[in-house]
Every structure is written in C-alpha cells, then in structure tokens.
Amino acid sequence: MSTMAMPLASPALQVRRTGLWVFMGVVTMLFLLFSIAFMMRMAADDWRVLPEPPWQLWASTALLCASSLAWGAAARGSMAAPVTRAADHAIPAAMSAAMLLSLAFIGMQLWGWQAMAAMHYALAANPANSFFYMITGLHGLHVLGGLLVACLVWRRRDGAAISLCARYWHFLLGVWLAMYGLLFLMTPERFDAICSSFK
Amino acid sequence: MAYGGAHGEHGQEHGPQSFWTKYVWSQDHKVIAVQYAVTAILVGLVALVLSDLMRLQLGFPGKFEFINANRYYQFMTMHGMIMVIYLLTALFLGGFGNYLIPLMLGARDMVFPFLNMLSYWVYLLAVLILMASFFVPGGPTGAGWTLYPPQAILPGTPGVEWGIVVMLISLVVFIVAATMGGLNYVTTVLQARTRGMTLMRMPLTVWGIFVATILALLAFPALFVSGVMMMLDKTLGTSFFMPAVVSMGQHLGHAGGSPLLFQHLFWFFGHPEVYIVALPAFGIISDLISVHARKCIFGYRMMVWAIVIIGGLSFVVWAHHMYVSGMHPYFGFFFATTTLIIAVPTALKVYNWTLTLWRGDIHLTVPMLFAIGFISTFLIGGLTGLFLGNVSVDIPLSNTYFVVAHFHMVMGVSPVLAVFGGIYHWYPKITGRMFNEAMARFHFWGSFIGAYLIFFPMHYLGVLGMPRRYYAYEGYSFIPASAQALNEYISIVAIIVGVIQLAFVLNMAWSAFYGPKAGPNPWRAASLEWLTPQSPPVHGNWGAELPVVYRGAYDYGKQDGDSDYVPQNVGPEQDDRAGAHHQHSGAGRPVEVPK
Numbered sequence: 001m002s003t004m005a006m007p008l009a010s011p012a013l014q015v016r017r018t019g020l021w022v023f024m025g026v027v028t029m030l031f032l033l034f035s036i037a038f039m040m041r042m043a044a045d046d047w048r049v050l051p052e053p054p055w056q057l058w059a060s061t062a063l064l065c066a067s068s069l070a071w072g073a074a075a076r077g078s079m080a081a082p083v084t085r086a087a088d089h090a091i092p093a094a095m096s097a098a099m100l101l102s103l104a105f106i107g108m109q110l111w112g113w114q115a116m117a118a119m120h121y122a123l124a125a126n127p128a129n130s131f132f133y134m135i136t137g138l139h140g141l142h143v144l145g146g147l148l149v150a151c152l153v154w155r156r157r158d159g160a161a162i163s164l165c166a167r168y169w170h171f172l173l174g175v176w177l178a179m180y181g182l183l184f185l186m187t188p189e190r191f192d193a194i195c196s197s198f199k
Numbered sequence: 200m201a202y203g204g205a206h207g208e209h210g211q212e213h214g215p216q217s218f219w220t221k222y223v224w225s226q227d228h229k230v231i232a233v234q235y236a237v238t239a240i241l242v243g244l245v246a247l248v249l250s251d252l253m254r255l256q257l258g259f260p261g262k263f264e265f266i267n268a269n270r271y272y273q274f275m276t277m278h279g280m281i282m283v284i285y286l287l288t289a290l291f292l293g294g295f296g297n298y299l300i301p302l303m304l305g306a307r308d309m310v311f312p313f314l315n316m317l318s319y320w321v322y323l324l325a326v327l328i329l330m331a332s333f334f335v336p337g338g339p340t341g342a343g344w345t346l347y348p349p350q351a352i353l354p355g356t357p358g359v360e361w362g363i364v365v366m367l368i369s370l371v372v373f374i375v376a377a378t379m380g381g382l383n384y385v386t387t388v389l390q391a392r393t394r395g396m397t398l399m400r401m402p403l404t405v406w407g408i409f410v411a412t413i414l415a416l417l418a419f420p421a422l423f424v425s426g427v428m429m430m431l432d433k434t435l436g437t438s439f440f441m442p443a444v445v446s447m448g449q450h451l452g453h454a455g456g457s458p459l460l461f462q463h464l465f466w467f468f469g470h471p472e473v474y475i476v477a478l479p480a481f482g483i484i485s486d487l488i489s490v491h492a493r494k495c496i497f498g499y500r501m502m503v504w505a506i507v508i509i510g511g512l513s514f515v516v517w518a519h520h521m522y523v524s525g526m527h528p529y530f531g532f533f534f535a536t537t538t539l540i541i542a543v544p545t546a547l548k549v550y551n552w553t554l555t556l557w558r559g560d561i562h563l564t565v566p567m568l569f570a571i572g573f574i575s576t577f578l579i580g581g582l583t584g585l586f587l588g589n590v591s592v593d594i595p596l597s598n599t600y601f602v603v604a605h606f607h608m609v610m611g612v613s614p615v616l617a618v619f620g621g622i623y624h625w626y627p628k629i630t631g632r633m634f635n636e637a638m639a640r641f642h643f644w645g646s647f648i649g650a651y652l653i654f655f656p657m658h659y660l661g662v663l664g665m666p667r668r669y670y671a672y673e674g675y676s677f678i679p680a681s682a683q684a685l686n687e688y689i690s691i692v693a694i695i696v697g698v699i700q701l702a703f704v705l706n707m708a709w710s711a712f713y714g715p716k717a718g719p720n721p722w723r724a725a726s727l728e729w730l731t732p733q734s735p736p737v738h739g740n741w742g743a744e745l746p747v748v749y750r751g752a753y754d755y756g757k758q759d760g761d762s763d764y765v766p767q768n769v770g771p772e773q774d775d776r777a778g779a780h781h782q783h784s785g786a787g788r789p790v791e792v793p794k
Contacts, residue, residue: 015310019386022416026378030420033467037424037460041439046455123435127455130437134427 013160020164024171027142031135031175035182038131042188048126049187053180054115060108061180063101064143068166068173070098075166078159092154095162098169099150102143109140128183135179143172226312227738228297231319233629235293236622238319242326243286244704249278251697258690260671268670269357272341275668276358277332279344280366283472284373285326287614291479292377292415293322295621296384296408298629302728303402305393305746307739309383318383321376328369335361343668345469348440348461352433354447363433367426374419374426384412393727395748399503400767402726402752403496404621406503407482410510411475417514418471425464432456462524466517473610474513478506480617481548484570486752487620488552490724491567492559493763495753497551505544505551512541522590523597531590538588542581549578560756560763564722565639569620572647573613580609583658598668601661604654612650619646619703626707627717628728631735634710642702649696656685725764726752 074094113133121129146168153161222230253274256266297315301308309315332339341357342350350356351363388409428439440461441453489496496502518526518534552574561567583605587593596602626634665678672678719734732742746768754765
C-alpha cells in the first residue's frame with residue numbers, strides 16, 4: 001500500500017479516499033443518467049443541435065484544466081517528504097491559484113450562458129438548450145460544493161485532504177469534458193451512426 | 200480498519216456532556232439512528248392516517264364530505280410517497296443501518312460522524328418540506344406517487360399550484376440526505392470493520408443494508424434527474440417531458456417532450472427502490488430466524504450471493520412497470536425474462552429461511568413471530584409478482600386492485616413486519632429494557648391477521664376487474680354490488696388495524712422508561728452488537744479495546760452445558776467450552792456468557 005509510506009498520510013486517509021470514490025461514483029451516475037436522458041430526448045423531431053460553442057466555453061475549459069493542474073501541484077508539494085520551506089510557501093500559493101481559477105471557471109460559465117442567450121439559444125426554446133443550461137448548471141454546483149470543502153481544507157492544511165481535493169478536481173474536469181463533448185458533438189446523426197454500427 | 204485504532208485512543212471520554220450535544224446535535228450513530236427511526240415512524244403514522252381516510256371514502260362513499268375527489272388523490276399520493284421513501288427507506292438505511300452497522304462490525308462509530316449528523320438534519324428538513332405541502336395553497340400534489348407527467352404538472356391535477364413543486368424540492372433534499380448517509384454506510388462497511396471481521400463473516404443484516412445502500416446511491420440519482428427536469432418543465436417552461444398539450448382550450452408552451460422518458464428515469468429509480476426496502480428486510484429476517492431458531496443460517500454464502508445478485512438484477516427490470524405504456528415486444532420479452540430470473544435468488548432465500556427453521560430449536564418470541572409472518576406475506580406477494588411479471592398477464596391486471604394487493608403484500612406489509620421484528624429484537628439493546636410481551640403479541644397478531652384480511656380480498660377484487668386509482672365506484676355495471684360490501688369490510692378492518700398500531704407506539708414509549716431491565720444479551724445472540732461492555736452501548740461502543748472476531752455470526756445449536764452458541768469474539772483456544780466459560784469482551788475484561 002503506497003499510501004502508508006506517505007509522510008502526511010493520517011490513518012483516516014484510506015477511509016476518506018474510499019468515501020470520495022463512492023461519492024464520485026454517485027456523481028458519475030448522476031451525469032450518466034443526464035447523458036442518457038439527453039440522447040433519448042434527442043430522438044424527437046423538435047431537436048435542434050446546439051451551435052458552435054462560444055469562445056467563453058473554451059476559455060472556461062482552459063480555466064478548469066489550469067485549476068486541476070494547480071491542485072495537482074499543491075498535492076504533489078504536500079505529499080513530498082520532507083516538506084521544505086519553499087514548498088511550505090508553494091502549497092498555499094498553488095491552492096489559492098486553484099481556487100481562484102475555479103471561481104473564474106464559474107464566472108466564465110455564467111458568461112458563456114449569457115453568450116448562448118445572446119445567440120438566441122434560450123433555456124425553454126429547445127430541449128438541447130434546456131439540457132445545456134441544466135447540465136452546465138449542475139456541474140457548476142458540484143464545483144461550488146468542492147470549493148466549499150476546499151475552504152475547510154485550506155484552514156487545516158492537511159496533505160491528505162489536499163490530495164483528495166486534487167483528485168476531485170481532476171474528476172470534475174473529466175465530467176466537464178465528457179459533458180462538453182456530449183452537448184456540442186453528439187448530434188442525432190452521430191447517435192444513429194453509433195447505434196447502427198452495433199447492428 | 201485503521202480507523203478504529205486512531206479513534207481508540209479517545210476511548211469513551213470524548214462522549215458528549217450536555218443534553219443538547221448528547222441527544223440533539225449528536226454525532227453518535229446510535230442517537231442518530233433513533234432520531235431517524237422516530238422521525239420516520241411519526242411521518243409513517245401520518246401516512247397510516249391518510250390510508251384510513253382513503254378507506255373511509257372507499258368503504259362508505261360520499262358519507263364523509265370532506266374527502267372529495269381532489270383530497271382523495273392527495274391522500275393517495277402522500278400515502279404512497281411517505282410510506283416508500285420517507286418511512287421505509289429512511290427507517291431501514293437511516294435507522295437500522297445507522298444503529299447496526301458500526302455495532303455489528305465492531306466499529307466505534309460511522310467513519311464520518313459529522314456527515315452522519317448532517318444526513319439526519321437534512322432528512323428532517325425534507326420531511327418538514329413535505330409536510331408543509333399540506334398547508335400551501337392548493338394542498339399537496341395529487342399526481343400519484345409516481346408523479347407521471349404530463350398530468351402531474353397540468354391544471355386539473357390537485358396541488359398543481361404549489362404541491363408538486365414542494366414535493367419535488369422535498370425529494371431532492373431527501374436524496375441529498377440519503378447520499379450523505381449512504382456514503383457513510385458504504386465506507387464504514389468497507390473500511391471500519393474490526394480485526395477478523397471479514398466480509399464473509401458479516402451478519403446478513405449488514406450485507407442487506409450494505410447492498411441496499413449501494414442500490415440507493417446508484418438509483419436515487421435517477422429520481423434526482425427526473426425531479427430536476429420536471430421542476431424545470433413546471434417552473435421555467437422547458438419541454439423535457441411535456442408534449443404539445445391543449446389544456447382547458449389553450450395551447451401550452453410545451454412541445455415535443457416525452458412522458459415515456461420520465462417513466463424510464465422514474466422506474467430506473469423506482470424498481471431498485473423496491474429492493475432498497477427489501478434487501479435490509481431480508482437481512483434482518485435472516486438474523487432473526489437464526490437467533491430465535493438457535494440454528495446457523497442455512498447456506499450463508501448462498502444468502503450473501505443472493506443479496507448481491509438480486510441487487511444487480513434489480514437494475515435491469517425497471518420497464519416491467521411500463522408494460523401498459525407500450526413497448527416493442529422484444530423489450531417486453533427481455534424485461535419479463537429478467538423479472539422472472541429474480542425469482543430464482545429470491546426463492547433461494549425463502550428456501551434457506553425455511554431450511555434454517557427445519558429442525559431448529561424454534562422459540563416463538565415476538566421477533567420470531569414477525570419473521571415467520573414476513574416469510575408468509577413475502578411468499579404471497581412474491582407469487583403474485585410472477586403473475587404481473589408476465590406481459591400478457593400484466594396488461595389486463597395492471598390497472599386493477601390485483602396490483603394494489605401485490606405491492607402492498609410484497610413491499611408494504613412484508614418490510615413493515617421486518618421493521619417491527621427488527622425493532623422488537625434490538626429494542627432491549629437500544630433502550631436496555633424489555634418491551635411488554637403481551638402487548639407486542641397482540642400487536643403482531645392484530646397486524647399479521649389484519650394485513651391478510653385487508654389485502655387478500657383485494658386480489659379477488661382485482662381479478663374481478665375493479666380498477667385501482669378510482670375515487671368512487673358507483674354506477675359501473677361491471678362491478679357487482681357485492682364488491683362494495685367487500686370494500687366496506689376491508690375499510691372496517693383497515694381502521695381497526697390502524698388503531699392496533701397504537702399498541703406498538705405505546706409499548707415502545709412506555710417500556711423505554713418502565714420496562715423490566717433486559718440485560719446485555721436477552722436473546723443469547725452471537726453477533727457483536729450484543730457483546731458491548733455496556734448495555735445500552737455508550738458513545739464509542741467498545742470501551743478501551745475493539746473486539747476481535749474469530750467466526751461468523753451464526754454459531755448456534757451446539758449444546759455445551761448451559762450455552763448453545765459461541766459469540767463472534769470467542770477465539771479457537773477459548774472454545775474448549777469446558778468449565779466456567781469465560782471469554783473476553785470488547786472491554787478486555789472477562790464477562791460471563793449471558794444465559
């Protein structure tokens with residue numbers, strides 16, 4: 001068990017890690033079901049495919065990537081043994097960078113909403129739009145929830161907790177990339193092509 | 200497992216002091232369990248009253264003017280939703296799960312005690328929001344517990360103004376609470392078992408709750424998704440589920456949505472929900488039968504695998520609730536097949552319970568009566584499930600009282616009997632006192648016979664073609680007058696059985712203070728929860744040292760002097776079973792084996 005060799009691993013790390021895995025399983029199920037609903041609803045005639053994503057969404061994707069990387073840096077710093085004086089400064093810096101980047105991600109997503117609305121893709125105008133706002137909104141709530149927990153971690157400076165934050169942020173990034181691809185790349189034609197390839 | 204050691208140095212001295220921290224803002228899994236159970240039972244009593252109000256209308260149509268058609272549907276909806284989710288799910292997972300998982304596994308508490316406390320308070324919030332729907336303009340929703348759109352959010356359905364919104368909010372809040380609890384239960388089972396407590400030594404109650412919790416964690420998101428989407432349809436005018444509708448002469452703004460999509464999502468939650476309730480009941484019944492028949496559970500490994508397989512299968516049968524919605528015949532074939540396959544592991548469990556009883560030293564204690572009652576009602580309900588699992592039989596029966604009879608036997612009466620059996624069984628551990636035996640027996644016979652008297656005739660009414668969900672049955676030429684006589688009789692019995700439940704409530708409340716002292720292990724059970732140094736167990740459960748487990752939880756029936764069982768924490772070298780029969784309890788001091 002590699003974790004036991006880590007200097008800052010408290011006895012409860014294994015427990016917390018299991019808890020996080022279970023939680024990520026639940027969230028995966030949630031977004032998987034949204035995806036399935038998305039693809040089932042797509043079969044109806046009134047479906048209009050979403051446009052090319054506005055630049056804000058590419059920017060927010062980059063911000064979330066950066067945040068995930070920053071968490072990774074904080075985790076690596078806090079897990080290195082022994083913690084050097086330089087690392088002692090670097091860890092809070094990386095953490096605050098990660099959290100600010102996440103806030104910027106949320107802001108950019110909201111700006112993306114505004115851009116979509118300005119392009120006349122309103123929430124109730126078409127089911128594809130409805131899914132876009134709903135899924136991005138719920139993903140954003142999961143980022144905000146993560147930030148809330150990260151604030152508690154910030155106060156405790158617990159290396160194990162920082163590494164779990166990093167893992168959760170990587171997960172959030174993965175979910176976002178999957179949802180981004182689903183919302184803008186999955187068209188009824190592609191869906192049919194995938195289904196007929198199994199025949 | 201590392202958890203126990205880390206926590207161990209605290210011992211019990213960190214137990215909370217004041218009334219508020221001890222009983223209200225408690226992080227002790229046992230207090231939280233009691234909070235969960237009491238809340239669930241209270242809200243369940245509300246649902247019981249609602250069912251009796253429905254029966255008043257059905258038995259004596261028009262006699263009670265305040266039960267108009269709208270109220271009737273509101274009572275029906277709230278009765279179903281409360282019973283399935285806010286009573287049974289909360290009681291099995293939040294009540295039994297919280298109390299028994301740490302004690303049965305030799306842990307000091309759940310692994311995330313703060314989250315556990317939060318889970319209860321969020322659950323209470325969900326209950327309060329739900330109860331608030333009785334007081335909002337228009338009253339609670341009357342859409343039926345399945346909340347099918349489009350009718351659930353269209354004018355004409357009672358509670359369309361506020362009730363449906365309040366219901367959806369309450370469900371989302373409940374799911375948050377259930378997820379917080381579920382994370383705890385799963386992680387505790389995986390990480391906080393004491394030394395020697397392998398997965399295959401866990402009592403079947405823990406197995407049932409563990410697998411049911413996994414089902415809950417994977418199935419509740421489907422309810423969450425459908426709830427959020429319906430909320431957006433209702434409040435922001437989206438068209439996830441809403442097709443183009445002309446309502447009251449007006450075109451609504453919706454178009455193109457699919458009510459079938461909702462049904463798929465709902466039942467992808469709704470069917471596993473049946474097993475979220477059934478699997479803990481299976482586990483509890485297994486333990487009750489083994490303890491009170493003084494015999495090792497027959498086929499322990501088979502029982503575990505049956506629980507796991509039933510849990511897995513429960514995710515691939517959901518569309519058998521939708522045969523009447525219309526589907527491709529191949530899909531009907533698929534879902535009928537998977538549904539009938541579930542009968543195999545389920546029947547296996549029933550056989551194993553029966554074989555455990557076979558030549559056992561059966562003590563007809565109150566918990567045992569409930570366990571045997573459960574086997575009976577579950578068998579009846581399961582057999583009618585075979586009828587309804589077949590597409591061609593289901594379609595004519597689907598909208599009749601046959602279905603009402605089926606699901607009440609299998610999912611209403613049976614789990615409730617398991618709940619009662621479980622509460623009577625663990626009551627002496629929870630309170631330290633014994634319940635009143637006579638009153639409990641009265642409660643059992645009243646409920647058990649009453650349940651048959653109420654629900655058995657409904658099978659007949661269903662075969663007769665009496666439709667369910669109707670507010671009044673006058674003026675239908677295909678319903679004979681004798682059906683009304685039967686309805687009247689069912690209503691009278693239902694009200695009597697409802698009143699008999701007071702015997703349970705009074706018994707529990709009175710005995711908690713005035714019942715005779717029960718001692719640490721009145722049933723002479725072998726599993727760890729009976730071996731705590733104090734009874735009822737204190738915060739931290741085990742004193743200075745965690746118990747060590749050497750065997751499974753079912754070592755009964757080998758007579759040796761006064762004792763016919765070996766507790767889980769008795770090691771092989773202590774098992775010479777000669778002489779004084781001393782053993783080490785969790786506290787590390789010798790304790791006499793209770794007689």
